[in-house]
Amino acid sequence: MWARCAPRPCTPARCWPAATRRCGTSWPKPAARKPTTWPGRQRLRELNDRPSLLNPVWYAGAFAIGYAAGKLGGDRLSLGFVVETENQVEAHLDSHMERLPAGDTASRAIVAQMKDDEVQHARMAERAGAVALPAPVKGLMQLAAKVMTTVAHRV
Numbered sequence: 511m512w513a514r515c516a517p518r519p520c521t522p523a524r525c526w527p528a529a530t531r532r533c534g535t536s537w538p539k540p541a542a543r544k545p546t547t548w549p550g551r552q553r554l555r556e557l558n559d560r561p562s563l564l565n566p567v568w569y570a571g572a573f574a575i576g577y578a579a580g581k582l583g584g585d586r587l588s589l590g591f592v593v594e595t596e597n598q599v600e601a602h603l604d605s606h607m608e609r610l611p612a613g614d615t616a617s618r619a620i621v622a623q624m625k626d627d628e629v630q631h632a633r634m635a636e637r638a639g640a641v642a643l644p645a646p647v648k649g650l651m652q653l654a655a656k657v658m659t660t661v662a663h664r665v
């Protein structure tokens with residue numbers, strides 16, 4: 511199958527690790543490989559910690575809000591909730607970045623990736639036609655998020 515060295519340039523997904531074994535070349539570990547577990551969960555294990563026990567509650571609540579918004583206000587309102595949620599999560603992740611030790615590059619990389627993902631989700635929802643939520647709704651969401659993050663920090 512791999513009779514000779516892989517041609518260059520070689521994409522890591524195609525050549526790694528087979529090319530490394532056959533040719534003795536050292537390819538960087540492909541960043542594009544899908545992790546088998548969420549990196550944040552792995553990092554928590556490395557730090558002898560765990561996700562919040564209330565995660566199922568948060569997921570169920572988020573699903574219920576999204577479902578209700580879709581039923582009551584349609585897709586554009588539902589997308590508006592997505593945009594606001596992602597914006598608030600992005601701000602929350604910024605606060606984590608400020609508190610993380612500068613030397614904890616592993617955690618910082620995960621949070622930075624999460625932040626990039628959330629920004630992309632928000633932009634996608636905007637492009638899909640999200641409506642801006644009224645300020646009182648945004649304020650309620652911030653209040654709910656504060657309760658969630660405070661509780662999740664302890665439970």
Ligand SMILES: [Fe+2]
Binds near residue numbers: 596627628631
């Ligand atoms: Fe997201």
